[in-house]
Amino acid sequence: MVRVPLTPADRERGERLGRLLRESRADRSLADVAGAAGISAETLRKIESGRIPTPAFFTVSALAGALGLSLDTLATATAPPLPEDRAAV
DSSP states (O other), rough: OOOOOOHHHHHHHHHHHHHHHHHHHTTHHHHHHHHHHSHHHHHHHHHHTTTTOOHHHHHHHHHHHHHHHHHHHHHHHHOOOOOHHHHTT
């Protein structure tokens, strides 16, 4: 199977997701949150650092549940910014 290369927008979205997860984790340990989500601490570390910019939906859903975030919150926080000409409309 050949993977399509990630676009810069994909990478930026992954970085926004990682930042949001890291901020939401606050003072909880990486291992604690990863365990609650049913994933390895290394996987969470890679998502938070942007090394896995497009994690599987079920992984994101499990992390949202473990952190008390809604999927709507994650979708909004990781959505690409509107172009400046559309933002004023």
